[in-house]
Amino acid sequence: MGWLITGLIILGLLIWLVSQRIFYMLVYFALLSAGLFIYRVANGQSFWEAFVDFGLVDIVILIVALVMIAEKLKSGKS
Secondary structure, three states: OHHHHHHHHHHHHHHHHHHOOHHHHHHHHHHHHHHHHHHHHHOOOOHHHHHHHHOHHHHHHHHHHHHHHHHHHHHHHO
């Protein structure tokens, strides 16, 4: 599982390097973080254990990505 996560993180960095947009990398990591949380809950961890394992970095990434998505949608509709 550790090598898989490392590979996914490297893939996210490659997406950022190729696209030259930090937005794509943050959205990718936000989706990855949410997917790992769902994976932990689906494989028998309690919601609280999965939330504690989720970590502060994942929460910050999700918040930043959601704010960036909201700003992008807001500027697109104006």
